[in-house]
Amino acid sequence: MKDLPQSVFVVDDDDAVRDSLRLLLKSAGMACEVFASAQEFLTSYEPAHPGCLVLDVRMPGMSGLEMQQELNLRGAMIPVIFITGHGDIPMAVEAMQHGAFDFLQKPFRDQELLDRVQRALARDTENRTRLRHTDKIRERLATLSPREREVLDLVTQGKANKMVAGDLGVSQRTVEIHRAHVMQKMEAGSLAELVRMMMAVAPPR
């Protein structure tokens, strides 16, 4: 499943602002999809679709902030750039605290928006790559037998085969065989690579 092209999703209730943003992004050669409300966006949003979100803070119905919270609940990791009017700084601060990528006060220079959009898209790519990588590791981990998983955990803690054999109450030879299977199934070329893989999928502390 190779990448879909990236899109900039614009959500703004003001027709003129929304349309002008579409045109501006288009003039910079970016693919763009526009939505008039948070509900409209959430209905059609496909998390697999890479891109970033340009979101008006102040909208009737579901506000930009509420939409951000909804996305967080859904576990979506799309970067969000908030657009605020004058006097909406407290809202912008709140948005940043909830993990917004950036915010912009309107009216703004085109380059300010485009730079932020570029960075947000780059972040999205990064996120997705990392996500794909960890997904793969998890798939491989799932193929290990319980004994192989035990050996992997002890080996990646830095224990030598002899110690692992002692811990598990098996012969050193048996450990060596399990370990070879682990390296093969995890597609790891070295112990160091195996350790990096385990760190990537480890729950954050």
Add this chain to the structure above:
Amino acid sequence: MGAPTADVLALLEATFDAVVIMDDRGRISAFNRAAEEMFGYRAADALGRNVSMLMTSSDRAEHDEHLRRYLTGGEARILGKGRDVRVRHRDGSEFSVFLSVGQIPDTQPPQFVGFLHDTSLRRKALATLEQERQLNRLYLDLAQVMLVATDRAGVVQLVNQRAIRVLRMNSPQIVNISWIDNCVAPEDRAIARNAFRALLMSGGDEPQSCEYHVRSSEGEDRFITWRGVALRDTNNVATGVMLSGEDITDQRRAESEAHRALERMNNVSRLATMGEMAAGISHELNQPLAAIANYAQACSRFLRRPEPDMPEISGALEQISGQALRAGEIIRRIRSLVRNEDVRRESQNINDLIREVHALLASDARVHDGRLELDLAESLPKVTVDGVQIQQVLMNLVHNAFEAQGSDSARTQLNGTPFEVRIATRTTDGGDVEVSVSDFGPGLIGEVEQKIFEPFFTTKPTGTGLGLAISRSIIKAHDARLGYRANQPRGACFYFVLPAQLEASR
């Protein structure tokens, strides 16, 4: 028994007191003219008879006994002392006299002379005096003001009930103590002392005024406005002061509350108007401005391409002009918002509206040390207005008027002329209702008069320049005009004429 000599008789006849002489057995030997008048007996009838006939029955029985005891070397009951006794008129009525008795020297057997002074008149006078005193006390105690008299050292001589109640002390606690040191709140003692001194030194009888707090025995401070006069003796030397004080604590509190309410109302309306308008304007205008900026920047980018996308560019240009018009429309909408075109209009008596805000405005006047006068014509036709809006206009105009007179330069110029603002209503020749707010300040000078109604024009350091502009648009929304004319003899006059309501719809 020797008869009185001629010169003694002359003396007896000349004295106002009744004189009766008797011998050692109580027999009357002289009875002067005053005695004749007092008792109703002629001297000829009295002479030789026992003096007991002039006495009441209770005294009569004892008299001979007293006399006998004295003559046998006993005590003198009355001799040389004198006392009040009851005596008996010939017609049987009894009355009081002051009787003094003396033994006539060198008489043997002894003779006695009695002087009788009619005290019923004196008694009556004393009774009248006592009555008057009680009445005065009653006056003092009935008075709704505090009354305090002190001597010239400031020691309390007299207080009335009202003062006792305010001070929560009883009369003996207050009398004979220093007024200022015991009853005046410590912070105000200097003020009270100065006022007291000024009062003692004042020449005329004109009462002098001052205001200070008294402190009750329970520690409560009450704010009192005093009027005082110096008390003088017959040589016109001040012997003390008499103070009459009115407790205005509650009144002041109510006024300052009214004033705070006014301040709040001013602030709220100003802040609300300005704040909401500013937020509204900025947000509303921001949208088209942001769109215009985006479209224009997109156009530049398209134009930098080797083959510009002309349809997109021309579409964007159309959008730009459309958004600029939208911004203009927003501004027009804000202006009509200020005009408040869909307000609630009701048939009103303009005088009632003015009286309703009078308390608030009077409090404003007090803050500026001025006076607010109402000059309202009776039987005005009714007008159809939004009462609250018209009241806002009035408050704005009155506030401006006091501020115009309140500046230091204006005060110097005023110097003697009344520092007052006048709200007047009248029926115009055309039968409509004119409302005017006049002051005696410097008036509008030169170009100020031209610009005074322009939004954001202000002569005040902290003014917004919106008060008159908003007032004018409110009045305009009532099909009237807020105008300015010079006040006579000086000052400014803002006025507006509201159309009279048609007779049929009254």
